[in-house]
Structure formats: structure tokens, C-alpha cells
Amino acid sequence: MKMENAALRDELALERTRLANERTFLAYVRTALALFAGAAALLQFFHGAYATLLAWLLIAGGGLVLIVGVYRFWRVGKRLAARAPESVGHS
Numbered sequence: 672m673k674m675e676n677a678a679l680r681d682e683l684a685l686e687r688t689r690l691a692n693e694r695t696f697l698a699y700v701r702t703a704l705a706l707f708a709g710a711a712a713l714l715q716f717f718h719g720a721y722a723t724l725l726a727w728l729l730i731a732g733g734g735l736v737l738i739v740g741v742y743r744f745w746r747v748g749k750r751l752a753a754r755a756p757e758s759v760g761h762s
Contacts, residue, residue, distance in 0.1 A: 685755060692747045699740025706733030 710729035713722050 685751065689748075689751055692744060692751065695747075696740055696744035699736055699743070703733040703737035703740065706730070706736065 706729045710726040710733070713726045713729065
């Protein structure tokens with residue numbers, strides 16, 4: 672009975688960690704989208720060299736945030752998959 676409880680506890684902990692990884696990834700995506708939207712709004716309402724430069728910096732920052740988020744999601748997911756017990760049917 673205790674072994675079953677321990678296995679269940681470990682499996683649930685792994686699932687919570689997977690969900691936390693997904694939430695973190697979505698936070699990166701949300702931040703990148705906010706930076707892209709900020710750049711679009713800046714270009715829509717301001718028409719100067721500084722506004723254009725700032726908009727491009729926001730776009731670059733959004734792209735960088737998105738790349739970092741994808742990389743971290745992939746890396747953590749790979750580490751979780753390596754630790755997953757065989758009975759867990761997640762990919």
C-alpha cells in the first residue's frame with residue numbers, strides 16, 4: 672500500500688511540474704505578444720525616427736523572449752521526460 676502511495680505521489684508531482692512548465696512557457700508567450708503589440712501600437716500612434724527605433728527594439732525583444740521561452744520549455748520538458756516513470760503515458 673505504501674509503495675502505491677509513493678508511486679502515485681511521485682506521478683502527481685511529475686504532472687504538477689509538467690503543468691508548471693507549460694504555465695511558464697505561456698507566460699513567455701504572453702510577454703512576447705505584449706511586446707509585439709506595444710510595437711504595433713507605437714507605430715500606429717507615433718511617426719518619428721525614435722518611435723520606429725523603439726518599435727524595432729520591442730519587436731526584437733519580443734522575439735528574444737519567445738526564443739528563450741521555447742528553449743527553456745524544451746529543455747525542462749526533456750529533463751522531465753528523462754525522469755518520467757515508464758507507466759506515465761505522456762510525451
